[in-house]
Amino acid sequence: MSAGILVRPERKDDRRAAEEVTREAFWNLHSPGCNEHYLLHLLRESGAFIGALDWVAEKDGRVAGSIVYSRSKILGDDGRIHAAITFGPVAVLPALQGKGIGSLLIRRTLEEARKLGHQAVLIYGDPAYYARFGFQGAERFDIRSHDNCYADALEALELSPGALSGRAGRFSEDAIFDMDEAAAEAFDRSFPPKVKLTGLPSQARFLEVAGRRRAR
Numbered sequence: 134m135s136a137g138i139l140v141r142p143e144r145k146d147d148r149r150a151a152e153e154v155t156r157e158a159f160w161n162l163h164s165p166g167c168n169e170h171y172l173l174h175l176l177r178e179s180g181a182f183i184g185a186l187d188w189v190a191e192k193d194g195r196v197a198g199s200i201v202y203s204r205s206k207i208l209g210d211d212g213r214i215h216a217a218i219t220f221g222p223v224a225v226l227p228a229l230q231g232k233g234i235g236s237l238l239i240r241r242t243l244e245e246a247r248k249l250g251h252q253a254v255l256i257y258g259d260p261a262y263y264a265r266f267g268f269q270g271a272e273r274f275d276i277r278s279h280d281n282c283y284a285d286a287l288e289a290l291e292l293s294p295g296a297l298s299g300r301a302g303r304f305s306e307d308a309i310f311d312m313d314e315a316a317a318e319a320f321d322r323s324f325p326p327k328v329k330l331t332g333l334p335s336q337a338r339f340l341e342v343a344g345r346r347r348a349r
């Protein structure tokens with residue numbers, strides 16, 4: 134399925150290619166256009182960025198997929214702050230999706246994160262995809278969104294058994310995730326123009342999954 138794919142740490146000279154892949158993968162997916170390539174650009178400069186988990190998938194000498202991780206936390210109900218990590222954006226070039234490249238990138242970097250001693254991964258994503266990697270609804274650990282809601286899209290994975298027991302609280306990702314839309318638009322103009330579309334099924338699916346949340 135994923136023959137000829139090399140999964141390896143990102144090099145500095147891969148960066149723009151990884152941003153292009155991310156832009157292609159997310160364009161019009163969740164909303165008209167996208168800003169995930171700008172998020173990727175910003176994350177690399179953020180103190181929360183985990184350089185050792187910045188990986189790419191390469192096919193025929195070109196970047197075909199990209200994943201990055203950043204430090205995040207759980208603002209514990211017990212008043213303590215618990216460390217976690219978060220991946221994303223994760224992206225594979227549209228023409229190469231569905232061939233196992235994303236799974237390779239995710240599995241390989243989760244293994245690396247475990248080796249590096251990270252305890253738990255928290256992400257926002259579609260449960261239909263991430264359950265295969267062992268992610269469970271964060272509600273199971275009584276972990277809520279920053280605004281204290283149980284969210285189906287908020288998923289958790291323990292990298293060591295029991296890592297999330299007694300870690301109930303609110304998930305908090307790095308402030309860089311709150312992007313400035315105007316700055317994202319300006320950054321996007323450094324790429325070739327692309328048409329923004331509305332009313333796509335993937336956009337409706339995104340809103341549906343993101344909308345599955347309940348106040349505590």
Ligand SMILES: CC(C)(COP(=O)(O)OP(=O)(O)OC[C@H]1O[C@@H](n2cnc3c(N)ncnc32)[C@H](O)[C@@H]1OP(=O)(O)O)[C@@H](O)C(=O)NCCC(=O)NCCS
Nearest residue numbers: 158159223224225230231232233234235236258259261262
């Ligand atoms: C998500 C992504 C990185 C997965 O990479 P990939 O190489 O296509 O994934 P794989 O080939 O390993 O797995 C394909 C499977 O994932 C499923 N899948 C991919 N994206 C999915 C999604 N958003 N929701 C549900 N399932 C998804 C496919 O339907 C396929 O399912 P199957 O194995 O049951 O047939 C890639 O599809 C992508 O870049 N998508 C656009 C960006 C994106 O959605 N990123 C994640 C945001 S949370």
